[in-house]
Amino acid sequence: MSAQFLQYLFAGLTIGAIYALVALGFAIIYNASQVINFAQGEFVMAGGMATVWLANAGWPLPVAIGAAVALAALLGLALEKFAVEPARGAPVVTLIIITIGASILLRGLAMLVWDKNVHALPAFSGDAPIRIGGATVLPQSLWVLGATLVIVVLLAAFFNRTLLGKALLATSHNRLAAQLCGISVRRVLLVAFGLSAALGAVAGILVAPITFTTWDVGVMLGLKGFAAAILGGMGSGAGAVLGGLVLGIAEAMGAGYVSSAYKDVIAFLVILGVLMFLPGGLLGARASERV
Amino acid sequence: MAFRLLSMIAAALLAFAAHAQPQPIRIGAFLAVTGPAAFLGDPEQKTLELYVGKLNAAGGLLGRKLELVSYDSAGDAEKARTFAKRLIEQDKVDVIVGGSTTGETMAVVPLAEAAGIPFISLAGAVVIIEPVKKWVFKTPHTDRMACEKVFVDMKARGATRIALISGAGGFDKSMRAECLKVAGKYGIEIAADESYGAADTDMTAQLTKIRGTPGIQAVLNAGFGQGPAIVTRNYKQLGIALPLYQSHGVASKEYVKLSGEAAEGVRLPAAALLVADVLPDNDPQKKVVTGYKREYEARYKSEISTFGGHAYDGLMLAVEAMRRANSTQHEAVRAALESIKGYVGTGGVVNLSPTDHMGLDLSAFRMLEVRKGDWTLVK
Amino acid sequence: MRGRGLALLALAVLALPLALPNKYAYEVAILIGLNALVCVGLNLLIGYAGQISLGHAGFFGLGAYGSAILAARYGWPTPLSLPAAVAGVALLAWLVGRPVLRLRGHHLAMATLGLGVIVSIVIATEDRVTGGPDGMSVPPLAAFGVALAGETAWYWAVGALLVGTVWLARNFIDSPRGRALRALHGSEIAAEMVGIDSARHKLDAFVLSAALAALAGGLTAHYSGFITPARAAFLHSIELVTMVVFGGMASTFGAVVGAAALTLLPQILTALKEYEMVVFGAVLMLTMIFMPRGLVPTLEKALAAANRRAV
Numbered sequence: 001m002s003a004q005f006l007q008y009l010f011a012g013l014t015i016g017a018i019y020a021l022v023a024l025g026f027a028i029i030y031n032a033s034q035v036i037n038f039a040q041g042e043f044v045m046a047g048g049m050a051t052v053w054l055a056n057a058g059w060p061l062p063v064a065i066g067a068a069v070a071l072a073a074l075l076g077l078a079l080e081k082f083a084v085e086p087a088r089g090a091p092v093v094t095l096i097i098i099t100i101g102a103s104i105l106l107r108g109l110a111m112l113v114w115d116k117n118v119h120a121l122p123a124f125s126g127d128a129p130i131r132i133g134g135a136t137v138l139p140q141s142l143w144v145l146g147a148t149l150v151i152v153v154l155l156a157a158f159f160n161r162t163l164l165g166k167a168l169l170a171t172s173h174n175r176l177a178a179q180l181c182g183i184s185v186r187r188v189l190l191v192a193f194g195l196s197a198a199l200g201a202v203a204g205i206l207v208a209p210i211t212f213t214t215w216d217v218g219v220m221l222g223l224k225g226f227a228a229a230i231l232g233g234m235g236s237g238a239g240a241v242l243g244g245l246v247l248g249i250a251e252a253m254g255a256g257y258v259s260s261a262y263k264d265v266i267a268f269l270v271i272l273g274v275l276m277f278l279p280g281g282l283l284g285a286r287a288s289e290r291v
Numbered sequence: 292m293a294f295r296l297l298s299m300i301a302a303a304l305l306a307f308a309a310h311a312q313p314q315p316i317r318i319g320a321f322l323a324v325t326g327p328a329a330f331l332g333d334p335e336q337k338t339l340e341l342y343v344g345k346l347n348a349a350g351g352l353l354g355r356k357l358e359l360v361s362y363d364s365a366g367d368a369e370k371a372r373t374f375a376k377r378l379i380e381q382d383k384v385d386v387i388v389g390g391s392t393t394g395e396t397m398a399v400v401p402l403a404e405a406a407g408i409p410f411i412s413l414a415g416a417v418v419i420i421e422p423v424k425k426w427v428f429k430t431p432h433t434d435r436m437a438c439e440k441v442f443v444d445m446k447a448r449g450a451t452r453i454a455l456i457s458g459a460g461g462f463d464k465s466m467r468a469e470c471l472k473v474a475g476k477y478g479i480e481i482a483a484d485e486s487y488g489a490a491d492t493d494m495t496a497q498l499t500k501i502r503g504t505p506g507i508q509a510v511l512n513a514g515f516g517q518g519p520a521i522v523t524r525n526y527k528q529l530g531i532a533l534p535l536y537q538s539h540g541v542a543s544k545e546y547v548k549l550s551g552e553a554a555e556g557v558r559l560p561a562a563a564l565l566v567a568d569v570l571p572d573n574d575p576q577k578k579v580v581t582g583y584k585r586e587y588e589a590r591y592k593s594e595i596s597t598f599g600g601h602a603y604d605g606l607m608l609a610v611e612a613m614r615r616a617n618s619t620q621h622e623a624v625r626a627a628l629e630s631i632k633g634y635v636g637t638g639g640v641v642n643l644s645p646t647d648h649m650g651l652d653l654s655a656f657r658m659l660e661v662r663k664g665d666w667t668l669v670k
Numbered sequence: 671m672r673g674r675g676l677a678l679l680a681l682a683v684l685a686l687p688l689a690l691p692n693k694y695a696y697e698v699a700i701l702i703g704l705n706a707l708v709c710v711g712l713n714l715l716i717g718y719a720g721q722i723s724l725g726h727a728g729f730f731g732l733g734a735y736g737s738a739i740l741a742a743r744y745g746w747p748t749p750l751s752l753p754a755a756v757a758g759v760a761l762l763a764w765l766v767g768r769p770v771l772r773l774r775g776h777h778l779a780m781a782t783l784g785l786g787v788i789v790s791i792v793i794a795t796e797d798r799v800t801g802g803p804d805g806m807s808v809p810p811l812a813a814f815g816v817a818l819a820g821e822t823a824w825y826w827a828v829g830a831l832l833v834g835t836v837w838l839a840r841n842f843i844d845s846p847r848g849r850a851l852r853a854l855h856g857s858e859i860a861a862e863m864v865g866i867d868s869a870r871h872k873l874d875a876f877v878l879s880a881a882l883a884a885l886a887g888g889l890t891a892h893y894s895g896f897i898t899p900a901r902a903a904f905l906h907s908i909e910l911v912t913m914v915v916f917g918g919m920a921s922t923f924g925a926v927v928g929a930a931a932l933t934l935l936p937q938i939l940t941a942l943k944e945y946e947m948v949v950f951g952a953v954l955m956l957t958m959i960f961m962p963r964g965l966v967p968t969l970e971k972a973l974a975a976a977n978r979r980a981v
Contacts, residue, residue: 004499007529011495036776038908083955090962093722097915100908101954108947116329118517120549127552129528136528210524211492212517212549216327220490223783223904230780256496261459261486261795263496268784275781279773325947362940368805368898373697373937380694394804398896401807416804461804464797 003134008256009249010132014141014210016248017148021203022225023232023240024155025196030234031172032192034092038099039079040200041222042106046072047201048213049110052119061122069201075106076197080190103218110215121208140209147206151199152241159237168192172235231271233284242282247271315358316351316619318343318609319384321374321399322413322602323391326365327460327489327516330545331391334587334599335413336361339388341590342606352610353617360384364395371395372402379406385619388605390414391598394461400427409612409625411605413598415540416465420648428628428648430604430638431597432539432562432656434466434513435473440560440656441511441536442470442477444669450508450534454483454501456494456522457513462540466513482507487518494518494525502531509533515540520549527553534558539656543596547664558669560656564600564637565666579635600637607636608643675923676837683829687822696821700893702933703828704886709913709925710832710839711882716911717919718843719875720855721771722779724907725786726883731902732759733884734891735793735800738808743799749813752888756881763880764873771872786907794899805898808891824893831889832926835882839922842878851875855920883910916957918964927966 022044029037050068055061083098090098124143129136159165170178171188179185203221204213211217224247232243247267254266274282320339323332343359351357360382364371371390378384379402386409390396393416400419403410403426410427412419417433445453455470457463467484474481483504485497501507510533512522519541526535537546537559547554563570567580583603584595609624611631616623631650634641639655658669690696708730715721736755740746746754770781794803801807811818818827842848850871853861858868891897900906909932917928935953939946961968 004503007499008496011493015493030776036779083959087959087962090958091919093716093911093915093919094958094962094964097912098955098958100912101951101958103951105948105951105955108945108949108951111325112944112948116325116333117545118330118520118549120520120551127528129530136530138528207492212520214517217490219905223787227780227784230777234776252493252496255487256500260497260500262791264488265788265791268788272781272784275773275777276769279777281777324944363943363946367900368896369894369901370936372894372896373694373701374940376697377694377937380692392804394898394900397804397807398894398898401895418804459791459794459803461802464802465804468797 004256006133006135008252010135010137010141012249012252013245014138014144014248015207015251016245017144018203018207018211018221018244019224019228019247020241020244021148021151021199021206022221023229023244024152024237025199025203026226026229027234027237027240028168028192028196028199030229032168033084033095033189035084035095035099036226037079037193037196038096038222038226039103039106040196040225041218041220042103042110043072043076043197043200043218044204044221044225045110045213045215045218046075046106046197047204048121048208048217049114049119049204049215050201051205051208052121052213053114055121061124065205068205069198072201073194073198076193076195077190079197080193084189084193085186103222107216107218114215116215118212118214119208120212121205123209138210140206144206144210147202148241151202152237155237164191227268227271231274231281233281236281236283239281239283246282313355315356316353316613317358317360317382317384318606319375319378319382319387320359320361320389321364321371321378321387321395322361322389323366323395324363326367328366328392330516330543330596331413331598332363332366334543334596335389335391335602337591338587338599338602339606341587342603345586346610352613353619357610361389364389364391366392366395368394368398372398375399375402379403379408384408385621386609386613386624387411388413388602388609392461393419393465396427396429400424403427408621409609409628411609411628413601413605415462417469418465423646423648426625428608428643430608430636430641430649431601432560432638432651433469433649434462434538435469436651436653436656437466437539437560438470438473438511438513439477440653440658441538441558442474442479443653444558444658445509445511445534445536446478448509448534451478452480452482452506453509453511454485454504454507455481455511455513456485456487456497456501458487458491458516458518459489460514460516463514463518466538466540470511470513487522489516489518491518492521494522495529498522498525498529498531502529507533509536511536511538513538513540517549520546523550523553523557539597543598544594545596547661547666554661554664556660556662558658558660561659561666562597562600562638562655563657564595564597565659566657566668569668575635575640576637580637583637597637604636604638604641608634608641676833676840679836679923679926680833683833686829687825693821696825698933698937700821700824700828701890702930703825703832704890704893705910705913705933706832706926706929707828707835707886707889708883708910709917709929710835710922711879712910713914713919713922713925714839714842714851715875715879716914717921717924718848718855719851719872721872721875722775722911723782723876723879724779724904724911725782725784725789726879726910727902727904727906728786728789729759729763729880729883730887730890730906730910731789731793731897731899732762733887734808734897734901735806735887736884737888738806738891738897739799741809742806747813748809748811748892752811752885752892755888756884759884760877760881763877767873767876767880768869771869771876783904783907786902787904790899790902790904793902800899803899805896808895808897810895811889811892818892828889836922836926843922847871847874852920912954915964916954918966918968921964921966921970924964924966928964931965 054064228243232239255263362374390412396412412429457467542561612627616627641650643650740751913928918924
């Protein structure tokens with residue numbers, strides 16, 4: 001029984017870490033601009049697909065990864081500069097539709113520039129499963145968990161100790177006050193989008209050896225990442241990570257112990273339940289609304 | 292004055308030329324070129340384009356050129372319906388070859404029946420031709436046949452208590468339902484029945500449950516898309532040593548590439564097309580399948596799949612029927628289709644009749660095994 | 671202005687058949703009408719009440735499957751099964767709306783999204799009743815042995831229904847309840863201070879829009895003769911919201927225009943083959959960037975400005 005439980009736990013933690021990274025991307029952009037970026041999943045896709053393409057073209061894997069992350073960051077910057085910035089002041093719903101349009105555009109581009117097939121990346125350190133307490137874990141899962149941990153720590157340091165990170169935080173708390181302090185909101189927005197895109201790309205690359213990558217892999221991952229961000233409390237980095245892990249584990253446990261056909265239903269019911277009793281999400285601050 | 296005369300003559304000649312130019316024969320198609328079934332629709336589209344071109348280069352059909360009018364239905368039944376209506380009412384096609392998925396096909400069946408136009412479907416489920424519908428035909432093997440072929444092989448290996456794992460898609464669910472229905476007839480007991488979502492990325496939970504069920508001797512994965520590749524990898528990761536069977540839904544090299552080493556020893560029922568090169572020379576299908584493989588790979592520089600082969604069969608059957616009927620009139624073509632016997636396609640030898648609108652039997656399926664990243668024929 | 675708009679719509683519906691060359695064109699027109707029905711209702715929720723729903727395709731799908739299952743599996747006559755399905759969905763929306771509408775902004779978005787996804791998964795999984803992901807056949811709409819069949823008949827039915835619904839929606843918006851709704855959108859707290867029961871009004875808009883979606887769903891099912899769970903899926907919900915915002919929020923005619931534009935666009939763009947998605951995404955983005963309030967409000971403003979200058 002407990003070997004089964006461990007197996008489900010590892011599966012849940014692995015996919016949960018990916019959801020956490022995607023959720024962080026949502027949270028960072030939302031904090032800076034109040035926009036829900038429906039194209040976030042496409043950054044995840046771009047990271048994986050670009051890496052596959054470059055690796056197939058003969059680039060060594062680490063270089064391909066670096067280039068792919070840079071490409072995704074560029075896409076994020078472009079999205080902010082050419083789509084979000086011109087529409088500043090538009091109602092939030094309009095901005096959401098713009099990001100939806102961007103998501104469609106990026107997927108269409110992916111089909112044209114790359115292809116429609118499903119691709120796998122080679123695992124970073126081999127495929128030999130590791131046995132832990134009766135359950136088996138892929139080495140790639142450990143890479144996913146480890147990298148997520150490192151990224152979360154680095155992000156925390158970025159937000160709390162660097163000037164740019166603090167500027168981002170300040171903008172998310174109160175944009176006007178931040179501007180009055182001399183913070184360039186435009187620059188902050190660019191950084192937020194670029195950073196989110198890079199995060200998404202890293203998530204896509206980490207998980208491509210396990211889950212494969214294809215032109216529309218971002219749709220489901222984006223949706224789940226968004227759900228995880230809300231579950232944890234949009235606007236809280238720790239919330240995004242917690243939300244991702246909880247969502248992943250809820251899915252795996254639901255599939256293992258209740259019903260594999262309805263595991264997504266179980267996960268969403270969990271989210272709905274949390275929202276009913278904690279409208280701000282798990283770690284979301286009880287926001288007070290200014291009238 | 293002379294100029295006016297000349298221009299009138301020119302106009303008359305042009306009109307005559309336009310009249311003398313016969314109307315092309317229109318082949319209508321709606322395929323899932325993008326979307327979740329893109330790996331079905333993409334090779335189907337490419338195959339149709341390639342062979343309509345080849346037929347035209349060889350002189351066309353009945354003295355007329357062929358014209359392909361195709362739309363991308365992206366795996367969506369509503370879109371398929373609207374495009375099929377467009378093909379019938381606006382583009383006025385002579386025959387429809389299309390419908391990559393069962394959902395799309397079934398949405399269009401009432402349209403084809405009402406309009407009285409021959410419709411050759413490229414989708415899998417048995418419900419398309421059972422009960423037989425007057426105007427609807429299909430070229431791929433049915434999901435029931437896949438179950439039967441697998442069960443026969445399992446029995447031969449001594450596995451009678453098995454587990455089933457399938458995805459959430461239409462193909463998966465339809466095949467799962469058929470397998471549950473016919474298992475008893477072949478002496479197979481399905482002791483575990485798990486499923487996963489269409490975009491799921493980890494099936495270790497479901498496979499762990501299967502491993503925990505006592506007495507399982509083999510596992511059948513009824514699925515298509517990337518799910519089966521993930522199942523195969525998880526299978527190896529968990530160290531499950533039982534025989535794993537896949538369905539014909541993954542009959543393409545992409546599955547083998549994605550599954551990597553984990554695919555070693557996996558068996559599946561598939562058309563002879565996949566093992567074209569290792570077929571014995573006296574095999575009736577040898578010439579057709581090696582021809583298709585050579586021509587497709589030369590043109591598109593990518594590996595063939597059985598899905599493109601089904602489109603090839605569909606087009607060729609339509610062309611053959613029109614040739615026999617010596618017309619494109621709908622009823623004549625339909626009757627001609629029903630009379631085709633002994634036609635050698637990529638999917639098998641086809642014998643159509645008024646009561647059988649698919650024409651393949653169990654021998655059209657070969658049992659293949661993956662060895663060293665390539666398909667081998669199981670004797 | 672309002673009477674003129676409605677008259678224009680009625681005129682368009684009456685005159686359009688002159689421009690429709692074949693049954694396929696009629697089909698597109700009917701699909702536009704059915705989408706417009708959903709959008710008019712959804713616009714009441716998003717544009718006027720200011721609440722977002724990313725799960726309305728769930729109501730659409732429940733209306734469609736409800737009527738289909740009652741008619742096909744239980745033998746109910748379709749003039750009964752359709753209203754029953756709509757009533758059932760309205761009841762469900764009422765029950766579910768009360769707790770869910772307490773949430774705000776993106777939390778409400780997530781909750782409605784979750785509900786929509788749950789509905790679409792349940793429909794796709796319970797294949798014994800619903801036919802599963804491959805869908806099920808739906809009997810045609812028929813009463814006393816006479817079936818509503820053929821594109822022309824359906825065109826007039828849907829056209830009449832659309833004009834009627836737009837008329838009702840406009841009346842609702844101008845009624846005291848409608849004004850209360852608009853006050854809500856402006857500022858919920860200010861509205862409550864004036865004595866408006868915001869929870870009740872939000873629920874009204876939610877239930878009304880759900881009922882309209884269910885009606886459109888049922889009609890679509892009976893018209894097509896076939897229904898698949900994809901109609902209840904997340905992507906369809908997004909399409910509906912996009913139509914409303916594209917056409918113009920807080921504008922009933924905007925909803926109709928948005929539905930027309932985004933139903934026609936894929937039919938036209940299909941000629942671009944593999945470039946279709948890229949162009950569609952680009953069109954969406956550019957339109958929303960340059961017309962942030964949507965097509966109809968922006969055009970109305972431009973017309974008004976031109977009129978003022980002309981004076």
